[in-house]
Amino acid sequence: MTMRKPIIIEFTGPPNSGKSTLISFLQEFLPTKGYIVEKKQEDAELVPKCIPKKTWARNVWITHGQLQSLIETKFSTAEVIFLDRGFYDAMFWAEFLRVQKVCSDEDSASLLKILEEMDKQFQLKPDYLFVVDVSTEVSLKRRYAMSNGEPIVLSTNDFIDLYKKELEKFYKKVDKPIIRMDTSLLSIPDMENAVLDKIMEIIEPNFLPV
Numbered sequence: 493m494t495m496r497k498p499i500i501i502e503f504t505g506p507p508n509s510g511k512s513t514l515i516s517f518l519q520e521f522l523p524t525k526g527y528i529v530e531k532k533q534e535d536a537e538l539v540p541k542c543i544p545k546k547t548w549a550r551n552v553w554i555t556h557g558q559l560q561s562l563i564e565t566k567f568s569t570a571e572v573i574f575l576d577r578g579f580y581d582a583m584f585w586a587e588f589l590r591v592q593k594v595c596s597d598e599d600s601a602s603l604l605k606i607l608e609e610m611d612k613q614f615q616l617k618p619d620y621l622f623v624v625d626v627s628t629e630v631s632l633k634r635r636y637a638m639s640n641g642e643p644i645v646l647s648t649n650d651f652i653d654l655y656k657k658e659l660e661k662f663y664k665k666v667d668k669p670i671i672r673m674d675t676s677l678l679s680i681p682d683m684e685n686a687v688l689d690k691i692m693e694i695i696e697p698n699f700l701p702v
Contacts, residue, residue, distance in 0.1 A: 502578040502618035508634040509626035530570035548595040562616040
């Protein structure tokens with residue numbers, strides 16, 4: 493099969509919705525069907541421990557890491573690239589931290605301008621934004637299950653409710669196709685089957701027989 497063009501799909505959504513789990517599944521499964529797949533790691537997982545959480549400095553560090561990953565996609569030989577958060581997520585957090593008063597209006601506008609300028613130069617927006625949603629209640633249950641008794645950082649009803657509210661506002665500004673999937677009532681196998689169906693609807697039309 494040959495590819496008409498590379499497809500870049502950014503995954504986003506509220507905490508503990510299953511984004512990373514689903515991307516890892518797709519990264520393992522799709523090559524068995526002949527697709528060349530690349531996954532870009534979530535840059536929030538790479539932040540040095542010396543940079544405190546929930547700070548503007550941390551967000552700026554993450555955003556510049558995302559920009560590097562996005563520029564790398566322009567030189568990739570993969571046919572399908574999955575972003576565990578990416579360009580749109582960086583835009584969202586630049587606005588979300590302003591709403592939370594973690595940064596000033598000027599700080600937010602400055603970072604958004606950098607993102608816009610980089611997109612103009614390198615066309616960094618993904619082809620699709622895949623929104624993996626989850627209810628606040630289920631998000632918290634999953635977070636507690638993963639915590640192994642450790643204190644829960646940031647994940648509270650109020651935080652997740654605000655996160656989801658601001659995400660819904662943000663999605664209205666997205667100028668690329670959005671695919672949505674709610675995992676609240678799904679087991680992991682059901683999540684995998686559902687995401688595979690949706691992803692194949694995206695990528696299959698872009699492949700032609702040799």
